[in-house]
Amino acid sequence: MGEAKRRGSQAERAEQARAKLAALRPAQLVCGACKTAFGTFDAIDAPNLRGIDAVFGGQCPNCGNDVLVFKGEPNAVADAMVAWEKMMGADTKLGYQSRDGKHVPFEGE
Numbered sequence: 001m002g003e004a005k006r007r008g009s010q011a012e013r014a015e016q017a018r019a020k021l022a023a024l025r026p027a028q029l030v031c032g033a034c035k036t037a038f039g040t041f042d043a044i045d046a047p048n049l050r051g052i053d054a055v056f057g058g059q060c061p062n063c064g065n066d067v068l069v070f071k072g073e074p075n076a077v078a079d080a081m082v083a084w085e086k087m088m089g090a091d092t093k094l095g096y097q098s099r100d101g102k103h104v105p106f107e108g109e
């Protein structure tokens, strides 16, 4: 107490960002094409997506599709999925993370 603490150095901020990302990370992604669940995937840097807290992506070990999951405000997630689909084409299987932390594949139709 009484000692002024300098908070938010660059290293601390990076550490906080990592911790936040780790907390957001789902246990697994689910392939929208073949429903295979897998746990090997990466956090994707997507700073330009408003309302999106995190994006995770990996390749389905069963069918090879790229699987991408967005975490954030529901409306922002919907917008991001549409934008991403336009940008990346239909080969990427998109999804979002439900409130209980489960990955929900997005079924386009």
Ligand SMILES: [Zn+2]
Pocket (backbone or CB within 6 Å): 031, 032, 033, 034, 035, 036, 060, 061, 062, 063, 064, 065
């Ligand atoms: Zn698959």
